[in-house]
Amino acid sequence: MTGSTARTVVEAESTTGDGTAVVVESLVKTFEDGGSSSRKQFTAVDGVSFIVERGTMFTLLGPSGCGKTTTLRCIAGLETPDQGTIIVDGRTFTSTTNGINLPVNQRGLGMVFQSYAIWPHLDVYQNVAFPIKALPRKRRPSSRETRARIERVLDVVQLSDLENRPATDLSGGQQQRLALARALVMEPPLLLLDEPLSNLDAKLREEMRFELKRLQRELGITTVYVTHDQIEALSMSKKIAVMNGGKIEQIGRPREIYDKPASRFVAGFIGISNLFAGVVSTAGPDNARVVETDLGTLRVRVFADMPRGTQVLAVVRPEQIELDTVSDGETEWVGSVRARAFVGDAVEHMVRMRNGADVRVKSSPTVSIPPGTKVQLRFAEEDCTVVPGA
Amino acid sequence: MSTRLGETEQTFAVVSRRTRLRPTSKVVVLTGVVMIFAFLTLVPLGFLLWQTFTEGGALTFDAVARAYSADALGGMAVSSVTFAVGTAVLAVPLGTVLAYLTMRTDMPFKGPLFVAALTPLVIPGILHTIAWIFLTSPRIGPLSQLLAMLPGSPTIDIFSIWGMIWVEGLHLTPLVFLLMAAAFRSMDPSLEEVALASGASLPRVFTRITLPLVKPALFASILITGIRALEAFEVPALLGIPRGIWVFTSRIWRALERVPSDFGLAGAFAISLLVITSVLVFLYARLGKRSQRYQTVTGKGFRPRVVSLGRWKGPAVIFAISYVTVAVVLPLLNLLYISTQRFYAQPSLETIANATFDNYRYTFTHPQVLRAFRNSMLLGIGAATALVLLTAVASWLVVRSRARGRSAVDHLASIPLVIPGLVVGVALLVVYLRVPVPIYGTLWILFIAYLTRYLPYGMRYSSSSMYQVGSELEESAYVSGASWWYTFRRVHLPLLVPGLVAGWIYIVIVSVRELSSSILLYSPGNEVLSVLIWEQWENGQFTELAALGVVMVAILMVLVAVVRRLGARIGIREIA
Numbered sequence: 001m002t003g004s005t006a007r008t009v010v011e012a013e014s015t016t017g018d019g020t021a022v023v024v025e026s027l028v029k030t031f032e033d034g035g036s037s038s039r040k041q042f043t044a045v046d047g048v049s050f051i052v053e054r055g056t057m058f059t060l061l062g063p064s065g066c067g068k069t070t071t072l073r074c075i076a077g078l079e080t081p082d083q084g085t086i087i088v089d090g091r092t093f094t095s096t097t098n099g100i101n102l103p104v105n106q107r108g109l110g111m112v113f114q115s116y117a118i119w120p121h122l123d124v125y126q127n128v129a130f131p132i133k134a135l136p137r138k139r140r141p142s143s144r145e146t147r148a149r150i151e152r153v154l155d156v157v158q159l160s161d162l163e164n165r166p167a168t169d170l171s172g173g174q175q176q177r178l179a180l181a182r183a184l185v186m187e188p189p190l191l192l193l194d195e196p197l198s199n200l201d202a203k204l205r206e207e208m209r210f211e212l213k214r215l216q217r218e219l220g221i222t223t224v225y226v227t228h229d230q231i232e233a234l235s236m237s238k239k240i241a242v243m244n245g246g247k248i249e250q251i252g253r254p255r256e257i258y259d260k261p262a263s264r265f266v267a268g269f270i271g272i273s274n275l276f277a278g279v280v281s282t283a284g285p286d287n288a289r290v291v292e293t294d295l296g297t298l299r300v301r302v303f304a305d306m307p308r309g310t311q312v313l314a315v316v317r318p319e320q321i322e323l324d325t326v327s328d329g330e331t332e333w334v335g336s337v338r339a340r341a342f343v344g345d346a347v348e349h350m351v352r353m354r355n356g357a358d359v360r361v362k363s364s365p366t367v368s369i370p371p372g373t374k375v376q377l378r379f380a381e382e383d384c385t386v387v388p389g390a
Numbered sequence: 391m392s393t394r395l396g397e398t399e400q401t402f403a404v405v406s407r408r409t410r411l412r413p414t415s416k417v418v419v420l421t422g423v424v425m426i427f428a429f430l431t432l433v434p435l436g437f438l439l440w441q442t443f444t445e446g447g448a449l450t451f452d453a454v455a456r457a458y459s460a461d462a463l464g465g466m467a468v469s470s471v472t473f474a475v476g477t478a479v480l481a482v483p484l485g486t487v488l489a490y491l492t493m494r495t496d497m498p499f500k501g502p503l504f505v506a507a508l509t510p511l512v513i514p515g516i517l518h519t520i521a522w523i524f525l526t527s528p529r530i531g532p533l534s535q536l537l538a539m540l541p542g543s544p545t546i547d548i549f550s551i552w553g554m555i556w557v558e559g560l561h562l563t564p565l566v567f568l569l570m571a572a573a574f575r576s577m578d579p580s581l582e583e584v585a586l587a588s589g590a591s592l593p594r595v596f597t598r599i600t601l602p603l604v605k606p607a608l609f610a611s612i613l614i615t616g617i618r619a620l621e622a623f624e625v626p627a628l629l630g631i632p633r634g635i636w637v638f639t640s641r642i643w644r645a646l647e648r649v650p651s652d653f654g655l656a657g658a659f660a661i662s663l664l665v666i667t668s669v670l671v672f673l674y675a676r677l678g679k680r681s682q683r684y685q686t687v688t689g690k691g692f693r694p695r696v697v698s699l700g701r702w703k704g705p706a707v708i709f710a711i712s713y714v715t716v717a718v719v720l721p722l723l724n725l726l727y728i729s730t731q732r733f734y735a736q737p738s739l740e741t742i743a744n745a746t747f748d749n750y751r752y753t754f755t756h757p758q759v760l761r762a763f764r765n766s767m768l769l770g771i772g773a774a775t776a777l778v779l780l781t782a783v784a785s786w787l788v789v790r791s792r793a794r795g796r797s798a799v800d801h802l803a804s805i806p807l808v809i810p811g812l813v814v815g816v817a818l819l820v821v822y823l824r825v826p827v828p829i830y831g832t833l834w835i836l837f838i839a840y841l842t843r844y845l846p847y848g849m850r851y852s853s854s855s856m857y858q859v860g861s862e863l864e865e866s867a868y869v870s871g872a873s874w875w876y877t878f879r880r881v882h883l884p885l886l887v888p889g890l891v892a893g894w895i896y897i898v899i900v901s902v903r904e905l906s907s908s909i910l911l912y913s914p915g916n917e918v919l920s921v922l923i924w925e926q927w928e929n930g931q932f933t934e935l936a937a938l939g940v941v942m943v944a945i946l947m948v949l950v951a952v953v954r955r956l957g958a959r960i961g962i963r964e965i966a
Contacts, residue, residue, distance in 0.1 A: 078865050104868040117866035121884040130880070131870035182870065192869075 021222040022052035022075070022190060027084035029070050044070040045081070046246035052190075053238065055220040057213075061233040062243035063269065068226045069194055071243075075224060076111050076192050077104030089189040105134075110183030111192040114199065116175045118167045124178055125150060125163045131186050149185060156215065157181045173204050180215070191216075191223045197232060209235060230270050234258060242266045260303065260385050267315040267387055274321070274359045276314040277389055283308045291386060294355040296332030302386045313389040318362040320383040323349060323375045333377040335359065337369050351375060416874040423783045424799055430842045431805040434817030441820045442657030453654030457641075457662070469630070470620060470637040473554055477619035478612050480559030485566025485611065488713065490600065492567075493574035494582075496696045497706050506714040511564040512946035513722075514903040515624035516923050517939040521721035522548055522557045523628065524728060524932075530736040532724055549633045558625045560717045562618055566611045573607030574600075582697055592702055606677055613674040617667050621810035623906035628927070638663040639812050639906070646816065646910060653820055660813040668808040675804075722943065729936035749937035759938060761915070762922040765833060766902050769918060773840035774897035777848035778890045785852035786882060790861060803849040806842050814839050815910030831913040839907040844897045851896065855889025856882070899949050902942070 029045040045067040052058040060068035073079040075086055077093065080101055086094040088109070093102045119127055128150045132140065141149070154160045157177040162170065170178060176196060183191055196212070197205045213236045216223050227233055233240050234254040241251045242265070250262040261267035267275065278293035283306070291298045291312055298314055306312060326334055335353040347368050349361045359377065369375060442453050457463075485507075491497045492504050510518065525533040526548040537544050547553060581603065585595045601608065626640040636644075638659055645656040699706055727737055730745035753759050781803070787793060788800045806814070818839055822830040829835045859882060867877040883890075905920040912921050919942055926935040 076865075076869055078868070104865075105871050105873055107869075108871060109869060111866065111869040113862040113866055115860060115862050117860065117862035119863060119867075119881060119885075130867065130872070134867070134870055134872035134876055134880075179866075182866075186871070 019053050020051050021054040021089055022050075022058070022224065023085065023087040024051070024071070024075065025049045025085040027071060027074060027086070028082045029067075029074055029079055030082055043246050045074065048084075048241075048243070048246070048248055050241050050248065050251055052222055052224060054222055056238035057216050057223040057225055057236055059225040059227060059233040059237035059240045060243055061227060061230060061240050061269075063228055066243040067246040068228075068243050072192055072194055072224060072226045075190075076109060077102060077107045108186060108188055109190050109192055110186065110188035112176075112179045112183050112194065112196045114195040116179040116196075116199070118170070118175050118178055118182075120166075120168045122167060123163075124154070124159060124165050124167055124170070127167050127178055128153060128181050128185050131182065153181045153185045156184070156219070172200050173208060176200065176208060180212075184219070184221070189222065191221050193223060193225045195227055196225075197227070197229070212236065234270075242269060244269070261315060261387060262303070264313055264387050264389065267313070267385070272318055272360060273315045274318065276316070276357075278312055278314055280306050280308050280310045280312060289386065295334075295353055295357075298384060298386075299381055300384050300386050301382075304388065306386070306388070311389040312386045315385045315387060316379050316383065318348070318360040319346075320379050321359070321361045322378045323351070323361055323363060323367065323369060324378050326374045326376050330376055335375060335377070337371050337373045337375055339371055340368060342368075349375075351377065414874070419783055419875065419878075420787055420793075423780055423787070424802075426780060427784065427799065427802045427845070430838070430845055431802055434814065434821055434842065435805070435809070437821045437824065438657050438660060438813070438817040441653055441824075442661055445654070453652075453658045456652075456655050457658035466636045466638070466641060469551055469635050472551055473558070473626070473637055474616045474619040476551070476555035477558045477562060478615040480555060481562040481566050481615045482608070482611050484559070484713065485563045486570045486601075486608065488563070488710065489567045489570035489574055490596070491706055491710060493571050494577070494579070494600070494697055495699050495706065497699055497703060497710065499707070499710070503710050503714065506718050507567045508564050508950070509718050509722075509947070510561060511568075512899065512903075512950050513561075513943055514905065514920050514923070514939075514946075515561060515622065516628075516905050516920055516927075517725070517942065518561050518721065519557055519624045519628045520923070520927055520935065520939070521725050522553075522560075524734075524936075525721055525724050526553075530734065532737055533720065535736070549629050551630075551635055554625050554629045554635065557629065558619050558622055559615075561625070562615045563717065565618070566615060569607050569611045569614065570604065573604040577603055579697070586697070592697070592700065595697075609677055610674060613670050613677070617670045617674070620663065620667060620670075621812070621906075623810075623812050623909070638666075639810065642812050642816060643909075646819075653816070656816050657820070660810075660816045663810055664808060664813055667810060671808045722940075725936045725939055725943075728933055729940050731933050734932040749933045750941070752934050753937045753941055758917070759922065762917045762919050765836075765916060766919040769833060769836055769840055770898040770901035772837055773844060773901050774848075774894045777841060777844055777897055778852070778894045781845070781848035781852035781893075782856075782883065782886055782890060783878070784849065785856040786878060788849075789853050789856040790864065800849070800853075804846050806844075807846045809842070811843060811904065811906030812910065814842055815907040818842075818907070819910055831916070833916055835911050836908055836916065836918065839911055840897075840901045840904065843904070843907060844900060847897055847900065848893055851889050851893025852886065855886045855893075858889075859885045895949050895952055899946055902946060 027045050027048040028043070030041045030043045032041065048067070048071055050058070060071055062068050070079060074081045074084070074094070075088070081094055081096060083096045084094065085092070085096070088107070091102075092098075092100055093107055094100060119130070122130070129146065132146050132149070140146075151160065151163075154163060157180050159174065159177050159181060162174065167175070167178065176199075179196070193212075197208055200208060209232055216236075225233075225237065234257070237254060239251060240254055240257050242249045242257060244265045250257060250266045252260075252262075257266065258270055261270060261273070264275070267273045276293045276295060276298075278291040278298070280289050281292045281297075282290040284290070287301045287303070289300055289302050289306060291300060291314060293314060300314070302312075323337075333353075335351040337349050338352045338358065339350045341348045342365065345365065346362050347365055349363065349369060351359045351361060353359055361377070443449055443451065445452060488503070488507050492500045492507065497503075513521075525531045526546045528534055528545065534546060537546065548557065577600075582595055582599055585599045586592070590598070620638065623639045623643065626635070626637045627643060629635075630637060631640055631644075642656045642659045642663070645652045645659065724737075727742070728734060729749050730747070731741060732744070732746060732748065735741050784799055784803060788796050809817075818835055819830075822835055829838070863881055863885070864877055867881045868874075872880070902919060904918070905924065908918050908921050909924060912918065917925065919938070923935055923938060923942075926932075926938070
């Protein structure tokens with residue numbers, strides 16, 4: 001490493017400090033699309049940067065094809081990035097400016113694949129023993145130490161009594177635990193999870209979600225988690241990066257992502273949102289803005305630079321809205337109920353607004369308004385998030 | 391989004407950047423395998439071209455001119471085409487109907503029919519041809535005798551183009567049967583049921599619905615039987631040459647048999663044949679590419695509902711029984727009968743009562759026979775083992791890696807598909823008579839011939855197994871810290887085993903049957919079983935030959951039973 005290019009890596013390492021386990025900077029990965037005949041480039045990851053704090057779970061969330069899995073595979077070393085820097089625990093795995101790219105089998109990470117990738121010709125014990133057996137003879141621990149380590153990790157994932165079972169005899173949940181045990185046996189500095197719950201049925205998925213979270217907390221292992229499921233992401237992560245089209249749209253804690261989406265995409269992807277198009281009419285101090293929409297005026301605070309005349313979208317969650325009967329002369333936020341549905345823990349109303357837009361409202365089960373009734377939407381203006389509009 | 395990239399490029403990249411001087415085991419192993427493939431396929435072809443088109447270092451078309459100025463050239467072209475087309479015309483409908491009956495209808499005795507239809511597959515071509523000569527010989531052949539009892543007492547002349555077509559056609563019927571059975575198996579039965587429900591008759595459904603649906607497989611069968619007939623050596627040699635009916639393969643044989651051998655002439659015929667088979671194989675490959683997408687060949691025990699034959703059940707059973715009797719039972723039974731006789735004589739109560747095991751005693755004790763057994767087994771097992779290991783590595787390169795030129799490796803391994811066995815023989819003769827490597831006159835030259843000929847089969851078994859090993863199984867090994875070579879040995883090889891074992895046995899079978907390369911490359915003391923049968927035929931040792939043939943068929947049948955069991959488990963469609 002020489003010259004100015006080297007300095008950026010060193011700087012990146014020094015600025016990360018003790019609390020940072022993973023640094024990903026300006027990651028770019030393109031694929032050749034459509035086979036060898038048509039040489040079209042497809043950018044799967046387009047300048048992704050983030051850091052992961054030590055001992056926390058960081059989630060890459062997004063729809064399929066958003067580049068989250070490719071990002072994870074770049075960290076694992078299964079893909080070679082075109083550009084970017086990846087540093088884990090102070091070790092530079094990838095630095096395209098310095099021509100460094102550590103081979104996958106020298107990175108020492110743990111990874112759980114979507115299919116679990118349990119080797120069917122080995123039993124439970126042998127599957128977990130594989131990473132140890134793959135070490136060069138000099139670095140391999142004694143057989144007693146090996147056994148102790150495997151038993152410990154099988155105990156952690158509660159598979160001790162299935163040690164000699166052929167791996168193919170395991171249920172989905174057990175295979176998942178086995179894959180986890182195999183990923184953890186080398187005590188890696190970083191655990192990578194690629195949609196680990198997507199192959200489980202709904203009930204088991206929920207169980208494993210808590211189980212994974214518990215393990216991650218107890219072991220204090222830094223984890224990068226890839227999923228398209230917002231509930232998994234919101235419930236398990238310390239921080240979430242929402243990805244779309246190879247780029248990160250927003251990074252933040254689950255609450256921030258949910259309550260304060262930074263873009264239309266995030267607002268639409270996380271939970272259900274009602275979007276009201278409008279224009280900033282007055283820009284006051286302290287980020288106070290007045291937004292004029294077709295349906296009414298909003299006085300809100302914004303987090304981005306939005307001068308007067310900016311096209312914006314106001315985001316309101318269905319559960320943040322209440323329905324009220326219309327008083328005389330009232331014209332703002334008025335519509336009529338088009339349909340209602342009882343969904344167990346709530347009643348959902350679909351309201352057709354004056355401008356033809358449909359708004360979803362989630363109310364407590366005690367509220368039930370028949371279709372055709374004129375209603376007014378009530379919501380606190382501080383619950384309303386404003387994102388850049390089209 | 392392609393997510394299978396990565397590990398190869400990346401490891402290669404690291405190798406080139408950081409450890410340029412110390413190549414990894416991966417690079418060494420893969421380069422070695424590719425070089426062996428090139429050696430097996432390109433070297434013989436190169437020498438063949440060079441031998442044919444040069445004379446004393448100068449380019450010449452003399453040999454080609456000699457080949458194409460031969461008097462009987464026109465006749466040879468006509469009989470080659472007649473032979474190939476006739477064989478396809480006989481084998482394709484026969485194999486198709488048999489496959490349809492076994493796979494798609496409620497005909498009784500389907501299990502036994504399936505086994506019987508495949509049995510000729512294990513009979514070496516030379517034995518099959520001789521068995522038919524025995525059956526139809528004018529005075530003592532059982533079939534001739536039966537025919538003599540019919541009104542007008544018709545006679546069969548097996549030594550004719552029609553005889554050749556008949557024998558070759560029956561020999562290739564099992565191949566058509568296999569191809570068509572696979573196609574029928576993967577067909578959606580509801581398409582037929584709809585047609586039946588709308589009132590169409592069964593024959594109409596078969597011709598208007600079923601056949602169009604399996605059209606790709608049908609065309610493939612026609613091409614394959616045509617190619618096989620053009621490449622066939624045994625039938626033209628034994629049935630054609632005595633009456634002066636020449637085809638390409640017998641011409642090649644003739645050019646080398648006479649003293650002094652005319653390698654240029656043999657080469658010119660060989661290259662002509664090569665060009666024709668290349669065109670046909672090219673057509674076949676294009677066909678395969680187009681139809682592959684629509685075919686599902688899996689190992690799943692998916693058994694489609696069958697069509698009820700109704701009043702066609704009787705005719706179907708009669709047809710199946712006649713086929714099995716004529717094509718399988720009669721030749722084998724006659725062979726078995728002859729093997730128990732002291733002299734080749736017309737079957738009668740008396741001769742059957744005088745049955746003897748002398749010929750079997752001879753077969754199991756005569757040093758020459760035992761040596762041939764040993765040679766065949768050594769070569770079969772050796773070639774199968776080497777090919778299975780080589781192609782296992784190569785299949786990783788072709789299926790899993792993203793290395794540049796990986797498809798070239800696949801093409802390289804497919805080249806022998808277009809090289810007829812006799813041409814492989816000619817080419818290797820040319821190579822090792824010129825190159826001062828002392829393997830001519832040893833088993834090694836046969837070993838190389840078998841490796842070359844059966845490389846495509848090994849590759850097919852290996853790569854279809856490799857496709858079934860999910861790439862995440864490999865990636866998780868790398869993430870676990872394993873090197874490529876360690877992963878290949880500990881993850882790929884164990885998971886490939888069922889496919890590799892099936893491929894291994896299959897290569898043993900075809901190697902033991904092999905005649906057309908061996909007949910050119912063997913030397914006294916290095917005979918293999920098929921060559922020995924050829925020699926016994928020339929020497930008139932008919933009863934000993936029959937005994938040896940029966941033993942060979944028995945051994946091969948056991949092997950086929952094993953390969954089918956394994957093949958069914960991993961879902962491989964074998965093509966003989």
